[in-house]
Amino acid sequence: MASFKLFPQLTLTGGARFENTNLSVESALPEGSTIPSAVEPGGLLTNPNGLIQQLDLLPSVAATFELMKNVNLRFAWSQTLARPSFKEMGPIVTADFSESNYFVGNPQLQLSSVNNYDFRAEWYVRAGEVLSVGLFYKDIDQPIEQTTFGDGVNGTFLSYINTVRGQVWGWEIEIRKRMDELSPALKDFSTFFNFTQIQSQATMTALETNVRETAGVPGDTRPLQGQPAYVLNAGLNFDKPEYRFYAGLFFNVSGPLLYAAGGGTSQADFVPDAYAQPFPALDFNLTQGLTEEWKMTLRGKNLLNPFYRITTTYQGVEYDTLSYTKGWDLSLNVSYSF
Secondary structure (H helix, E strand, O other): OEEEEEEOOEEEEEEEEEEEEEEEEOOOOOOOOOOEOOOOHHHEOOOOOEEEEEEEEEEEEEEEEEEEOOEEEEEEEEEEEEOOOHHHHOOOEEEEOOOOEEEEOOOOOOOEEEEEEEEEEEEEEEOOEEEEEEEEEEEEEOOEEEEEEEEOOOEEEEEEEEOOEEEEEEEEEEEEEEOOOOOHHHOOEEEEEEEEEEEEEEEOOHHHHHHHHHOOOOOOEEOOOOOOOEEEEEEEEEEEHHHOEEEEEEEEEEOOEEEEEEEOOOHHHOEOOEEEOOOOEEEEEEEEEOOOOEEEEEEEEOOOOOEEEEEEEEOOEEEEEEEEEOOOEEEEEEEEOO
């Protein structure tokens, strides 16, 4: 990596790295046993072994231009990789009891390669305050996505596939503000807010496209699995260092996202898309220092305790396929720092 200034207002940073991937899966399945598959014809895995051997050169470059004092424009481009995890690649069936799902790995998965493009304008108003706006675009070759498949006899499963191509683009805004300008009584308060709006598209394999068209879901593209329509975070902080006291209230919500892409190897075993609906979360944190070394922290999570919902749509009607509350959580922690 190297960094240098072309002139006082412009800083360029660039470099590259090599990554060597050697990932193998060797199965010891008993003779005659079978594992369900989301990609093999007939819905059964015929080759439970997998191998990824790949050497990649991953370049990146970034430029920061100081438009004026405390105002920066940032441009960046980079290439990155996404590797399948053992759960995604291992040819075994595992159960998630909290969501009543069965997962099966796909040993034929390959790496995903990503081109990342980012632009960001930042204004550091004063210490502890920032206003920024950004744009982003990601072009993904063979993205790894969660899909659902199965039939009425053996049940349904979640698995993982390489889609042909994925794209993600959108914009974001971030605001961090101290509140002493509103009133001297608020000098210990600060607030933050960030919002991201996201659009995505996945180009499917020929098998996926044909199965979906046969099942009455036409088109060779759909939203990329796991990408919410938006993400919103907001919070309020109170910090009193002279009393060793801190309090924070935090809110988060994400828009609807494709939880599992509809899948199957034929119309008979096709399962429609499943979407996770917005799940707002409200948390708090109270920290009181007792001495220089001792402190006590009280945390509360998921205070709103809304319903977590997975839905599917059939013939224009939305149905809940899973719905439950995760419960709220209170914890008290006492720690000592050396």
